[in-house]
Each structure stands twice: as structure tokens, then as C-alpha cells.
Amino acid sequence: MAARNPLQELIFEPMQADDLQQVLEIENQCFENPWSKTYFTLCLKRPRSYEYFYVARREDTVVGYIVFNILHEEAHILNIAVPPTYQRQGIGKYLLISALEMMQADAEREVFLEVAVSNLPAQYLYRQFGFRICGIRKNYYGRYKDAYVFRKGADTDAT
Numbered sequence: 001m002a003a004r005n006p007l008q009e010l011i012f013e014p015m016q017a018d019d020l021q022q023v024l025e026i027e028n029q030c031f032e033n034p035w036s037k038t039y040f041t042l043c044l045k046r047p048r049s050y051e052y053f054y055v056a057r058r059e060d061t062v063v064g065y066i067v068f069n070i071l072h073e074e075a076h077i078l079n080i081a082v083p084p085t086y087q088r089q090g091i092g093k094y095l096l097i098s099a100l101e102m103m104q105a106d107a108e109r110e111v112f113l114e115v116a117v118s119n120l121p122a123q124y125l126y127r128q129f130g131f132r133i134c135g136i137r138k139n140y141y142g143r144y145k146d147a148y149v150f151r152k153g154a155d156t157d158a159t
């Protein structure tokens, strides 16, 4: 019998209003300063053409999500999260690969993101995809909570 590959059971698709409760639970589990229900609701109600809210779904369960925007020759990753019970199973990579494919579908784009200086797991993930530090934002996540700006060039391959 063929080995089961849980990643093959994932679907990458736009976040729906019905996903909100699961998304908020994950957001609250994953971040000290989570995005609010009001913010998510507003974004889903009035989607902007350049902003993308996508989930990784396994059957009816949201097992992660990513938010990014695409603006001309640049793209920005604004949020990515996988709930603790599903971490270290490749879902973060799956979300990032799927989003990067969309960002590069019709043009070669530079991709930027902010990540807390203390968030090593996320930095390891981004480095695997060729992201490198290009700047620092002081107090970005609160007092003394600096962020690195990571950049991936249009021609930078994953390492």
C-alpha cells in the first residue's frame, strides 16, 4: 500500500467568511499581538484587488493561512501562521510555495516581509526560500521588539 502523504491532502484556496472562527483561533494561538476579528472581517467583506487571504485546508479544517499583497513589481507577505498542533509537518512550506507561485505567476517580483528578530523558526523557514535580511525596523512589534526586513530577489532561488 502506498504511504499516506498528508501534504497531498491539502487545498490552497481563498479564505472564506466561514473560516473566520478557525482563523482567529490560530491567530490568537500564534501571535502576541493578533490581528483583530474586525480587521479580518473587514478585509474579507471588502477585498482589495491586490490583497490575498488564503488558507491551507484539510477537509473542513483550516491548518494554516497566509496573507500577502502584490503591488506592481513587488509583493509583501503580511501574515503566515500554522496552529501549534500542525507545525513541523511542512504546512508552512506549502503555504509559502503556493503564495510565491501566485506572486511570480505573471512577473518576476521582489518579495518582502517583516519577521521578529526573536522568531528564529520563521527566519529558518524564509531562509530556505532564499529570503535574506535587508533591513531592520526598530520597535516594529512593540517596545524593544525589533523586526528584520527580509527580501527575496526575483532571481533568488530557494537554497
Ligand SMILES: CC(C)(COP(=O)(O)OP(=O)(O)OC[C@H]1O[C@@H](n2cnc3c(N)ncnc32)[C@H](O)[C@@H]1OP(=O)(O)O)[C@@H](O)C(=O)NCCC(=O)NCCS
Binding pocket: 030, 031, 079, 080, 081, 082, 083, 086, 087, 088, 089, 090, 091, 092, 093, 094, 114, 115, 116, 119, 120, 121, 122, 124, 125, 126, 128
Ligand atoms: C513559522 C511557521 C508558519 C512555520 O510553519 P510550519 O508548518 O511549522 O513549517 P514547516 O513544517 O513547513 O517547516 C519549514 C521550515 O521552517 C523551519 N522551522 C519551522 N519550525 C521550526 C522550529 N520550531 N525550529 C526550527 N526551525 C523551524 C525549518 O527550517 C523547517 O524546515 P525543516 O523541517 O526542513 O527543518 C509556524 O511556526 C508558525 O505559525 N509560527 C507562529 C506564527 C509565526 O511566527 N508566523 C511568522 C510571522 S513572520
